[in-house]
Structures are given as structure tokens and as C-alpha cells.
Amino acid sequence: MKIAVCVKRVPDSEARIKIGADGKSIDETGVKFVLNPYDEIAVEEALRRKEAAGAGEVVIVSLGGAAAQETIRTALAMGADRGILLQVDRQVPDPLVAARVLADELREGGYDLILFGKVAIDDYSHATGTMVGELLGLPSVSAIARLELTDGKGTAEREIEGGIEVVEFSLPAVLTAEKGLNEPRYPALKGIMMAKKKPLEVKQVSLADAGVDVVGITLPPERQEGRIVGEGADAVPALIDALRKEAKVL
Amino acid sequence: MTGVLAVLEQRDGTLKRVSHETLAAARVIADATGGEVDAVVIGPEDMDADGLGTAGADKVFLTADDGLALYQGASYAATVTARARSGAYAAVVVGATALGKDLAPRIAARLGCPLASDVTAIEVDGGIVVTRPVYAGKAMYRLRITAASCVVSVRPNNFAPVTVQRAGTVETLAPVTGGASAARTVLVKEPERAALDVAEATVVVSGGRGLKEPEHFALIEALAGAFGNAAVGASRAVVDAGWRPHSEQVGQTGKTVSPSLYVAIGISGAIQHLAGMRTAKVIVAINKDKDAPIFKVADYGIVGDLFEVVPRLTEAIKKIRGN
Ligand SMILES: Cc1cc2nc3c(=O)[nH]c(=O)nc-3n(C[C@H](O)[C@H](O)[C@H](O)COP(=O)(O)OP(=O)(O)OC[C@H]3O[C@@H](n4cnc5c(N)ncnc54)[C@H](O)[C@@H]3O)c2cc1C
Numbered sequence: 001m002k003i004a005v006c007v008k009r010v011p012d013s014e015a016r017i018k019i020g021a022d023g024k025s026i027d028e029t030g031v032k033f034v035l036n037p038y039d040e041i042a043v044e045e046a047l048r049r050k051e052a053a054g055a056g057e058v059v060i061v062s063l064g065g066a067a068a069q070e071t072i073r074t075a076l077a078m079g080a081d082r083g084i085l086l087q088v089d090r091q092v093p094d095p096l097v098a099a100r101v102l103a104d105e106l107r108e109g110g111y112d113l114i115l116f117g118k119v120a121i122d123d124y125s126h127a128t129g130t131m132v133g134e135l136l137g138l139p140s141v142s143a144i145a146r147l148e149l150t151d152g153k154g155t156a157e158r159e160i161e162g163g164i165e166v167v168e169f170s171l172p173a174v175l176t177a178e179k180g181l182n183e184p185r186y187p188a189l190k191g192i193m194m195a196k197k198k199p200l201e202v203k204q205v206s207l208a209d210a211g212v213d214v215v216g217i218t219l220p221p222e223r224q225e226g227r228i229v230g231e232g233a234d235a236v237p238a239l240i241d242a243l244r245k246e247a248k249v250l
Numbered sequence: 251m252t253g254v255l256a257v258l259e260q261r262d263g264t265l266k267r268v269s270h271e272t273l274a275a276a277r278v279i280a281d282a283t284g285g286e287v288d289a290v291v292i293g294p295e296d297m298d299a300d301g302l303g304t305a306g307a308d309k310v311f312l313t314a315d316d317g318l319a320l321y322q323g324a325s326y327a328a329t330v331t332a333r334a335r336s337g338a339y340a341a342v343v344v345g346a347t348a349l350g351k352d353l354a355p356r357i358a359a360r361l362g363c364p365l366a367s368d369v370t371a372i373e374v375d376g377g378i379v380v381t382r383p384v385y386a387g388k389a390m391y392r393l394r395i396t397a398a399s400c401v402v403s404v405r406p407n408n409f410a411p412v413t414v415q416r417a418g419t420v421e422t423l424a425p426v427t428g429g430a431s432a433a434r435t436v437l438v439k440e441p442e443r444a445a446l447d448v449a450e451a452t453v454v455v456s457g458g459r460g461l462k463e464p465e466h467f468a469l470i471e472a473l474a475g476a477f478g479n480a481a482v483g484a485s486r487a488v489v490d491a492g493w494r495p496h497s498e499q500v501g502q503t504g505k506t507v508s509p510s511l512y513v514a515i516g517i518s519g520a521i522q523h524l525a526g527m528r529t530a531k532v533i534v535a536i537n538k539d540k541d542a543p544i545f546k547v548a549d550y551g552i553v554g555d556l557f558e559v560v561p562r563l564t565e566a567i568k569k570i571r572g573n
């Protein structure tokens with residue numbers, strides 16, 4: 001099993017977002033960056049599949065600045081074999097731009113499986129993996145919470161509103177991981193030590209024109225702090241009154 | 251290019267509510283540019299796409315094929331893309347549902363145009379400008395589309411359906427297959443409990459660790475039942491504890507919801523939970539801790555023991571709703 005996992009360096013989910021001086025990006029000072037949580041699930045799945053097959057290779061691919069090396073090392077510490085950084089010096093403004101660069105890297109790789117997270121928790125595009133599948137002409141299933149693989153064929157389940165879609169496909173395939181697929185392992189100290197010695201190749205890449213311009217990034221309107229209508233069950237009539245007369249939602 | 255292609259969504263041959271929102275979003279662009287809205291409907295043979303003129307469609311392209319009754323990513327994308335190519339549209343608009351989040355990137359990749367996902371507002375100002383939440387709703391991007399065409403997926407519950415007088419003429423659109431190697435959806439399983447989805451419901455009643463035991467979620471279900479049209483949501487704490495299915499989780503690693511009313515019960519209001527519900531129109535919180543962060547975003551709060559407050563609230567809602 002030769003498996004590629006695409007991973008992205010993103011601000012930690014606890015990070016406070018501040019707008020940068022240009023008004024078009026976030027201020028990264030003091031922000032902790034992590035391996036995108038859904039990509040962690042994808043890495044875990046790749047490791048389990050390789051372990052089950054008894055042989056193979058798990059390759060981590062990331063597109064980003066030099067700092068993304070750290071993110072790749074985190075995946076290597078979990079147990080992946082080697083990493084590739086597709087280095088760029090600016091923000092990737094559209095998922096198709098990222099997907100094209102990733103697809104170019106993956107196309108000749110001879111992978112049986114190419115895994116992604118379902119969404120990156122910074123840009124929330126929910127798109128890159130599925131786009132790579134299309135660009136490579138491979139079957140793809142997004143946001144999977146269950147996966148079975150046997151003899152070059154697979155069945156995946158993805159949750160839809162009020163149901164679960166069961167999707168069949170053959171390998172090679174592109175899959176994007178949803179929470180619930182597995183519980184990612186924490187890198188052990190030994191893994192962290194070993195990761196430092198694993199190969200990490202850096203390639204400079206250039207980005208195509210995106211066809212979108214960032215006009216600006218703003219903080220969402222603060223919700224007006226509301227009010228406590230009262231204490232205990234006796235406050236219920238006051239709440240009902242507010243919902244009917246002020247909020248008009250009843 | 252002035253026209254817009256709206257991709258509508260059906261389940262079991264019935265159009266979903268989000269389809270009307272998708273048409274409304276498409277009209278925002280078309281009305282500003284003086285273009286028309288064409289709609290694509292892909293569904294089973296007995297699919298009926300009449301009467302969409304009043305929801306904003308000038309023309310409806312209907313692909314009625316039993317092989318496409320269930321969502322088939324590659325074939326749906328190939329069929330929509332074929333139509334998009336012959337129409338030269340300024341935008342293809344899709345609802346950002348489970349289906350749309352899979353379909354929109356496929357269309358964008360095939361057309362080679364940018365994708366704006368989960369858009370909450372659209373303006374036309376010498377071109378299309380969209381607003382979309384990023385960083386788990388902690389910031390908003392405004393993006394100007396500079397490409398000749400684009401794909402936009404719109405977040406459910408953000409574009410109010412319109413009532414207009416348009417032709418809504420139905421034409422047949424031939425299906426295009428996604429290719430032999432494509433993945434195939436073979437069935438849609440019923441979830442363990444058939445319930446309204448949190449991401450689609452107009453009222454969401456969510457419970458957290460304050461409920462103490464999984465059995466006590468009966469209180470949450472009873473309140474949701476009293477509203478009649480409410481879905482049950484949950485915090486990650488209770489999903490991780492195995493009390494509730496992941497499909498009900500609201501938040502950064504769960505679903506993003508924007509209902510007209512969100513009721514948070516026994517939920518502290520961690521930043522990752524707020525990420526999933528802060529765009530709700532009205533938020534109500536019931537918590538015994540007056541300093542719980544949930545009260546910072548709630549429009550109305552009751553400080554108190556949920557085991558006393560919720561049954562009383564359920565009775566009151568029942569009286570109003572008459573059920
Ligand atoms: C990467 C990451 C992603 C995450 N994603 C999510 C996510 O998607 N969704 C999510 O919800 N969380 C998420 N979390 C977890 C989040 O940080 C919180 O731990 C979680 O939301 C807490 O759930 P809770 O409010 O139910 O529990 P608690 O924080 O324990 O709150 C329970 C509340 O119940 C109240 N209470 C107790 N008894 C009563 C009573 N009798 N009557 C009234 N009130 C009572 C308490 O005052 C308290 O405020 C994530 C965390 C991380 C690190």
C-alpha cells in the first residue's frame with residue numbers, strides 16, 4: 001500500500017483571530033499553528049492501512065511556507081515515512097489553485113490511496129481533496145466516517161442530512177476524512193525523535209492566478225450581549241414573552 | 251456573462267427547501283446583472299420540476315433518470331458541467347449541503363474556475379463579491395471574483411426563498427456519465443434514529459454535559475418535539491462520551507448551524523462550540539452558572555437548574571404550538 005496524505009498547517013482551534021495590518025489576512029503573531037485536525041485523522045487512517053497491509057509507504061505532502069515543515073514532522077512523528085513540502089511564499093487564495101499543485105505532485109506517484117482531511121479549519125473550503133480527485137480522474141468520496149478496503153476495492157460511508165450514503169469505489173482512489181473515522185494517535189517521544197531523521201524533500205512551486213481577490217477580512221459582528229431574563233423555572237414566562245414579542249421567533 | 255446556473259437538490263424525488271434558497275441566491279446575481287436564472291434538477295424518472303418559476307427559475311433543465319435518483323458525484327458533476335459549458339454562466343450556485351459540498355468542488359475543478367464555499371452573502375458591484383466565514387466563523391472573508399465564471403456554494407438558512415413570476419419552463423437535460431472508474435453510491439442507509447438534521451432545521455435544541463446522563467436527553471427531545479420543527483443538537487463533550495451520535499454535534503469539529511432559534515441547555519459555550527452556532531439568529535441559553543461563557547453570545551438567558559427550567563419551557567411551548 002502506497003499512501004499519500006495531504007496535510008495543512010492551520011491556526012489552532014483555540015487561536016484568537018486578529019486582523020493583520022493589510023486588512024486582508026490575519027495577524028499571525030502569537031498564534032499557535034497545528035496540523036489540521038481532520039488531516040490528523042487522514043494520517044491515522046493511512047498508518048492503520050499500511051500496518052494492516054503489512055507493507056507500504058505513507059508519504060506526507062504539504063503545500064505552504066517553510067514553517068509547514070514542522071507540520072509535516074508532526075505527521076512523521078505519528079509514524080509516516082517521509083515528507084514532501086511544496087514550498088510557496090504566499091497565501092493560496094483558492095482551493096483549485098492548491099489542488100492543481102497537489103495533483104501535479106501526486107499524479108506520477110503511483111499511490112493506491114490519496115487521503116485528505118474533509119476541510120481545513122482556516123479557509124473552510126471543504127474542497128481540495130475532491131478537486132484533486134477530479135483533476136487526477138480518480139474516484140473520490142468526501143467526508144467519510146467509515147472505510148472498508150479489500151482486494152483493490154473499497155466501501156465508504158458518508159453522513160448526509162438524515163441518512164448515511166454508502167459508496168463503492170476501486171483503487172486507486174481519493175478519500176477525505178471526517179471525524180469518527182478513527183481516533184488519531186499522539187506522537188510518542190520515540191516517534192518524535194525518529195521523525196527528525198526521516199526524509200523531507202522541499203520543492204519550490206509556483207501558483208497559478210486564482211481568479212479571486214481578497215477584498216478584505218473582517219471580524220464577524222460581535223453578538224450584542226443579551227440579557228438574563230430571570231432565574232429558575234419562574235423565568236419561563238418572561239423568556240416566552242421575549243421570544244414572541246421581541247425576537248418574534250415563536 | 252450575466253446568467254446564473256442554480257443546481258437544485260432533491261431527496262426521494264422531492265425538492266429540498268435549500269433548493270429555493272439556492273434559487274434566491276442565484277437571483278441576487280442575475281437581478282443585478284440583468285441575466286436569467288437557469289436551474290438544473292437531477293433526480294429519478296418520476297421527478298417533477300414544475301412550478302419553479304415562482305421560486306425564481308427562468309428555465310429548468312431536468313435530468314430524470316432512475317440511475318441518478320441517489321447522488322452520484324461524478325455523473326452529477328459531468329451533467330451539470332455539460333450544461334454550464336453550453337450556457338456561459340457568470341456563476342454556478344449550489345447549496346452547501348452534504349451533497350453540495352461534494353458536488354461544488356467537482357464542478358469547479360471541471361470548469362477550471364474558482365470556488366467560494368459556504369457563502370453567507372452575495373453582492374454585485376462591478377462583479378460578484380461574496381462573504382464567507384473562515385477560521386470557524388471567527389472571521390469573514392470578502393472575495394471579489396475576477397474570473398469570468400465561478401462556483402458558489404451557499405450556506406443553508408442564509409438566503410430567504412423568493413416569490414416571483416418567472417417562466418420556469420422545463421426542458422430535458424441528457425445525463426452525462428461520470429466514467430467507468432467513478433465511485434458509486436449504492437444506497438442511503440437510514441440513520442439509527444430518523445431525525446431532522448441540525449444543519450437544516452430552523453430550530454435547534456442542544457444539550458451538553460449539564461444533562462449529567464444520556465437518559466436525560468429525553469428532556470431535550472421533548473422540548474424539540476414541542477417545537478415540532480426542531481432538531482436535537484449536542485456538544486462535543488456528550489458526543490465524545492458516546493451519549494449522542496456525531497451527526498448531532500454542533501461546533502468546530504461538528505456541524506455549523508444557523509437556525510432562527512438555537513437553545514443551548516447545559517452547555518458552557520466553549521469557543522469551539524460557539525464556532526458552530528454563533529450565526530444563529532436568536533440564541534437562548536439555560537445554564538446554572540451565571541458566568542458560563544454561553545451567556546456572552548446568548549440573546550436571552552435563564553440562570554437555573556435545567557431539570558426544573560426545561561420541563562416548564564416544554565409545557566409553555568406545547569401550549570403555544572398546540573401540540
Ligand atoms: C480541536 C477541538 C475541537 C472541538 N470541537 C468541538 C465541537 O465541534 N463542538 C463542541 O461542542 N465542542 C468542541 N470542543 C470541545 C469544547 O472545548 C468543550 O470541551 C465542549 O464544548 C464542552 O461541552 P459542554 O458545554 O457540554 O460541557 P461543559 O463545558 O462541561 O459544560 C457543561 C455546562 O452545563 C452546566 N450545567 C451543569 N449542570 C447543570 C444543570 N443542572 N442545569 C443547568 N446547567 C447545568 C454547567 O454550568 C456547564 O456550563 C472541541 C475542542 C477541541 C480542542
Ligand SMILES: Nc1ncnc2c1ncn2[C@@H]1O[C@H](COP(=O)(O)O)[C@@H](O)[C@H]1O
Binds near residue numbers: 092116117118129
Ligand atoms: N496547502 C495545502 N497543503 C496540503 N494539503 C492541503 C492544503 N490545503 C488543503 N489541503 C488538504 O485539503 C483538505 C481540505 O482543505 P480545504 O479544501 O482547504 O478545506 C485539508 O484537510 C488537507 O488535507
